[in-house]
Amino acid sequence: MQLIDRDLLKVYQLSSGRVFFQDVDDSSKVKEADSLTQVRDFIADRCRARQARKLARLQVQVDLAKRSAFTLLLSDLSSLSAILSTIAMSLSAMFDFARKDVEVGESAPKELLLEKHADYIHAYEQKKDSYEYIMAEFLRMSGVYWCLTAMDLAKSLDRMNRADILQFIKESQTESGGFAASQGHDPHLLHTLCAVQILVMFDAVDEVSSDRIVEYVKARQNEDGSFGGDEWNEIDTRFSLCAVACLKLLNRLDAIDTPKATAYVLSCQNFDGGFGTRPGSESHSGQIYCCLGTLAILGELHRIDADRVGWWLCERQCASGGLNGRPEKLPDVCYSWWVLASLTIIGRLHWVDKVSLKRFILACQDDETGGFADRPGDMPDPFHTVFGLAGLSLLGDERLKPVNPVLCMPEDRLASASIRVQLLNPR
Amino acid sequence: MRSTHGRLFDKRQKGELDEEVLAISGQLLQKNPDVYTFWNIRRQALILISQKIATENGDDEAKRDERLAALYKEEMILTEACIQENPKSYGAWLQRGWVLERTPKPEYQFELKLCNLALRLDERNFHCWDHRRIVCRFANIPLEDELKFSDEKVNDNFSNYSAWHYRSSLLARTHPDPDGRLPMDEATLAKELGLATNAFYTDPEDQSAWFYTSWLFDDQHAFAEGPVPVWVTVDRKKSTILLVMSGAVEAKTVGDMIATDADGEWIPADSQAQSSQVWLFKSSSLGPATKVTLSYKALDVQVEDEWTDLDTIRALLAPANPEGSLKTALEKMLASCQELATVEPHNKWPTFIATLCMRRLEAQANHDQILSNLEKKLPKLDPKRAGMYADLANNIKVNRFLVDALAENSRVPDTLRMIRKALITRPPPPRLTWSTPLLISLKDAGSIPAEGGPSPNQGAHPSVGRGIGSSYAANIPATGRPILYQSHQPWPSVASRQRARGAEPATLRDKR
Numbered sequence: 060m061q062l063i064d065r066d067l068l069k070v071y072q073l074s075s076g077r078v079f080f081q082d083v084d085d086s087s088k089v090k091e092a093d094s095l096t097q098v099r100d101f102i103a104d105r106c107r108a109r110q111a112r113k114l115a116r117l118q119v120q121v122d123l124a125k126r127s128a129f130t131l132l133l134s135d136l137s138s139l140s141a142i143l144s145t146i147a148m149s150l151s152a153m154f155d156f157a158r159k160d161v162e163v164g165e166s167a168p169k170e171l172l173l174e175k176h177a178d179y180i181h182a183y184e185q186k187k188d189s190y191e192y193i194m195a196e197f198l199r200m201s202g203v204y205w206c207l208t209a210m211d212l213a214k215s216l217d218r219m220n221r222a223d224i225l226q227f228i229k230e231s232q233t234e235s236g237g238f239a240a241s242q243g244h245d246p247h248l249l250h251t252l253c254a255v256q257i258l259v260m261f262d263a264v265d266e267v268s269s270d271r272i273v274e275y276v277k278a279r280q281n282e283d284g285s286f287g288g289d290e291w292n293e294i295d296t297r298f299s300l301c302a303v304a305c306l307k308l309l310n311r312l313d314a315i316d317t318p319k320a321t322a323y324v325l326s327c328q329n330f331d332g333g334f335g336t337r338p339g340s341e342s343h344s345g346q347i348y349c350c351l352g353t354l355a356i357l358g359e360l361h362r363i364d365a366d367r368v369g370w371w372l373c374e375r376q377c378a379s380g381g382l383n384g385r386p387e388k389l390p391d392v393c394y395s396w397w398v399l400a401s402l403t404i405i406g407r408l409h410w411v412d413k414v415s416l417k418r419f420i421l422a423c424q425d426d427e428t429g430g431f432a433d434r435p436g437d438m439p440d441p442f443h444t445v446f447g448l449a450g451l452s453l454l455g456d457e458r459l460k461p462v463n464p465v466l467c468m469p470e471d472r473l474a475s476a477s478i479r480v481q482l483l484n485p486r
Numbered sequence: 487m488r489s490t491h492g493r494l495f496d497k498r499q500k501g502e503l504d505e506e507v508l509a510i511s512g513q514l515l516q517k518n519p520d521v522y523t524f525w526n527i528r529r530q531a532l533i534l535i536s537q538k539i540a541t542e543n544g545d546d547e548a549k550r551d552e553r554l555a556a557l558y559k560e561e562m563i564l565t566e567a568c569i570q571e572n573p574k575s576y577g578a579w580l581q582r583g584w585v586l587e588r589t590p591k592p593e594y595q596f597e598l599k600l601c602n603l604a605l606r607l608d609e610r611n612f613h614c615w616d617h618r619r620i621v622c623r624f625a626n627i628p629l630e631d632e633l634k635f636s637d638e639k640v641n642d643n644f645s646n647y648s649a650w651h652y653r654s655s656l657l658a659r660t661h662p663d664p665d666g667r668l669p670m671d672e673a674t675l676a677k678e679l680g681l682a683t684n685a686f687y688t689d690p691e692d693q694s695a696w697f698y699t700s701w702l703f704d705d706q707h708a709f710a711e712g713p714v715p716v717w718v719t720v721d722r723k724k725s726t727i728l729l730v731m732s733g734a735v736e737a738k739t740v741g742d743m744i745a746t747d748a749d750g751e752w753i754p755a756d757s758q759a760q761s762s763q764v765w766l767f768k769s770s771s772l773g774p775a776t777k778v779t780l781s782y783k784a785l786d787v788q789v790e791d792e793w794t795d796l797d798t799i800r801a802l803l804a805p806a807n808p809e810g811s812l813k814t815a816l817e818k819m820l821a822s823c824q825e826l827a828t829v830e831p832h833n834k835w836p837t838f839i840a841t842l843c844m845r846r847l848e849a850q851a852n853h854d855q856i857l858s859n860l861e862k863k864l865p866k867l868d869p870k871r872a873g874m875y876a877d878l879a880n881n882i883k884v885n886r887f888l889v890d891a892l893a894e895n896s897r898v899p900d901t902l903r904m905i906r907k908a909l910i911t912r913p914p915p916p917r918l919t920w921s922t923p924l925l926i927s928l929k930d931a932g933s934i935p936a937e938g939g940p941s942p943n944q945g946a947h948p949s950v951g952r953g954i955g956s957s958y959a960a961n962i963p964a965t966g967r968p969i970l971y972q973s974h975q976p977w978p979s980v981a982s983r984q985r986a987r988g989a990e991p992a993t994l995r996d997k998r
Contacts, residue, residue, distance in 0.1 A: 194518075197518075197520065197521040197522065197523060198520075239523070240522075240523075243495050243523075244522075244523040245522065245523045245526045247522065289522075289526075291525075291526060291529060291580075291584070293576070293580050295576075317760075318736075321760075329651060329654070329655070330651065330654035330655070330658075330669070330697075330698070330701040331651075331697050331701065335612070336612065336616055337616065339619050339655050340612060340615070340616055340619075341612050341615060341647070341648050341651045341652075342651065343612065357760060358756075358758055358759045358760035358761065359734075359759075359760055359761050360759070361734035361756070361759055361761050361762050361763060362733075362734045362761055366877075366878075366881075369874070370874060371697070373870075373871055373873075373874055374693060374697075374871070376870050376871075380870075385610070385647065386647045386692075386693040386694060386697070387610075387645060387647060387692060387693065387694070388610075407873075407874070407877075409873035410871060410873045410874040410877070411870065411871075411873070412869065412870040412871075412872075415870065479758060480758065481756065481758035481759055482758075
């Protein structure tokens with residue numbers, strides 16, 4: 060069941076297809092609709108009733124890894140037919156949401172369009188004057204990491220401009236030793252990890268001062284073992300992973316209190332076996348990935364109930380084959396990474412149906428521009444591209460390099476640097 | 487946009503962290519609350535401005551607090567606007583928490599109202615839930631009040647995983663089980679079983695109530711006090727000590743638990759692990775006369791060849807069935823699930839949860855029905871999770887094998903000998919836990935012949951062929967040697983561990 064708009068009505072659709080709606084003005088009655096059209100007409104009547112207002116908003120909130128609101132604006136009530144057609148177009152999107160799943164259409168891509176993706180990422184790097192590029196300044200380091208990892212998995216890293224990127228990285232290191240998203244911005248663990256990952260991929264770690272990086276990471280650890288993202292100390296288990304992954308890549312785990320780091324992560328474990336942002340926070344696939352990754356790096360995977368969290372994780376698979384981030388949410392290709400990597404870390408990759416998952420991931424490709432979108436039919440971006448490719452790599456696609464499920468980097472780069480992490484063996 | 491941005495950075499560089507900086511950054515953040523650097527600059531400016539206010543108002547505490555409160559109130563208004571723009575902006579929510587810590591007049595009730603509003607728009611917004619938890623901590627809101635809040639949220643919409651989750655963490659603290667075994671005290675547990683039943687009857691397709699229900703079946707038994715030793719075996723010919731714990735521990739705990747004059751070192755079964763359930767001590771000097779002492783809490787015993795805590799092992803493999811009112815509540819739950827399964831024949835949830843419930847009630851008596859569900863019914867209803875159902879079924883079969891093999895009238899010493907032999911030859915794969923059994927896979931398991939019997943069909947273990955399934959016989963390898971699990975890496979040698987340590991000092995060194 061899912062709420063569409065509390066102001067207007069509640070709409071539910073069961074997986075059997077039956078549609079129910081509830082008029083919040085008459086909330087004692089749940090009515091069954093004959094069809095979507097009936098609900099649409101009901102909404103249209105409501106809009107007419109609200110003609111006094113210039114603007115009516117149907118807000119549908121979709122939980123993605125990044126962007127949040129899908130807003131349908133009914134801006135001009137004088138043009139009712141335009142409104143109705145807008146509603147009709149968007150209603151199916153809204154009902155996808157109501158079903159908490161998407162359709163993988165017949166015309167969706169079924170093969171891996173690898174060259175298109177390499178071209179897409181390569182072109183992304185070139186467009187330095189684009190509005191998008193400029194506006195993304197505050198996350199550029201992460202953006203570069205997503206692009207490079209995607210290219211390396213696609214065995215095309217040499218198409219990227221190594222010299223420019225290394226220059227960019229050096230310019231982004233700050234006095235504190237940590238790295239910022241780009242020059243001028245402030246350092247943060249997220250971007251520090253990305254910088255180190257890129258340096259390892261380019262085998263250029265010795266081109267920066269790792270001692271200073273280690274000092275920055277070490278300074279982020281709190282008394283209780285948690286890690287703050289930066290000097291302002293936002294605490295989040297994401298940052299536990301950033302910290303230990305960074306140090307693992309630099310072979311300097313000795314710099315922090317690892318037993319406390321472990322204890323803190325374990326204190327974030329929930330009733331369902333999953334992990335959240337902080338102790339008491341709800342389980343979320345992304346956070347689970349971060350916590351399992353942290354435990355893997357610290358060699359503490361045996362402390363958790365792998366069957367329990369494995370069950371929660373494999374229940375992220377929807378009827379379409381895609382994976383969502385939490386119960387009753389839409390599938391998203393980036394969760395094909397967070398969930399799949401988590402399952403791989405605990406040796407339970409075989410607990411999802413690989414065929415339908417692969418079909419879903421491939422359907423998220425944009426066969427015109429290249430790149431992957433969060434779900435079929437949407438606009439692609441580098442974030443979803445790297446995680447789509449990484450997910451396919453975990454599923455065994457041989458055109459891609461094997462990817463490490465903890466560090467989200469090609470295994471060969473880690474092997475060259477003699478980096479190994481704990482994984483639980485599958486049966 | 488670029489020039490405003492430029493001006494902001496410019497001012498910061500010059501150290502001009504003033505009201506203009508607040509104005510500019512406020513503008514920029516309203517459009518994109520995710521630019522973390524702008525929030526940082528704002529905080530720097532706020533700190534300086536608040537310091538100025540403090541010095542300017544020196545002795546007049548009231549005036550100072552009034553001005554500070556006004557300053558931070560502006561901040562709250564900005565963050566509220568940002569949250570409306572992007573309800574999932576880490577930066578905006580973080581800033582609210584930061585202000586609450588600094589303002590002399592925190593308005594906790596207002597914060598809770600804001601959280602309520604945000605949750606009405608999106609009841610799954612975890613930023614909002616996290617913020618609520620922070621506010622409750624600052625304001626010392628009693629847990630019982632929050633429990634009532636979760637009550638409202640859950641009753642408002644049973645499909646609210648976030649509310650059920652909150653409930654789980656609250657109940658564990660407000661109504662703990664005095665024995666530490668159940669998720670909460672028995673009386674509350676019975677009530678929650680009823681609440682969960684209402685929830686999954688209202689919406690049988692929603693995962694929330696089903697996951698919550700499965701948690702209600704928890705029984706921590708021996709885990710409540712942490713891992714305990716269950717088996718120590720000393721091989722004075724091979725100069726090794728094998729230790730099996732009920733849960734994972736690190737090297738230091740092991741070293742504190744087992745004292746010996748022999749030198750050597752403890753190696754975990756998984757070479758990449760810091761903590762493990764199974765540890766092997768490899769020595770060069772462990773002879774017939776070497777003392778090996780196991781000390782744990784009240785336990786203090788010299789181990790000659792072997793020490794086992796069979797009672798604990800048996801309790802872990804087959805915990806006591808629930809009795810009394812808990813049993814009644816669980817039976818009611820089982821009946822509800824089974825009834826719902828007939829009404830919703832295509833829905834796997836009632837059947838799966840019924841299976842878990844059966845296991846909780848009487849795992850051994852319900853063994854066949856449980857297996858039938860896992861092997862036949864559920865893979866049909868829910869093919870995507872066929873891999874999981876197969877693993878669960880396997881675990882249950884092997885668990886049963888061990889229960890029988892270690893039962894009081896059976897040939898326990900033989901069984902232990904076989905398991906030990908296998909464990910020392912090859913370390914168990916890392917899935918060794920007591921919620922899944924000691925031996926990993928029935929498919930991989932061969933028969934376990936009597937001591938010294940190499941032939942697959944001679945001297946077969948009494949439990950072979952005893953209704954566990956013919957899969958046993960089918961998997962006996964041609965060589966006749968028992969294979970209890972898939973072959974994995976042999977135990978790392980001390981030298982290899984030292985080498986590995988040389989490469990990655992921090993990961994393998996135990997921190998004494």
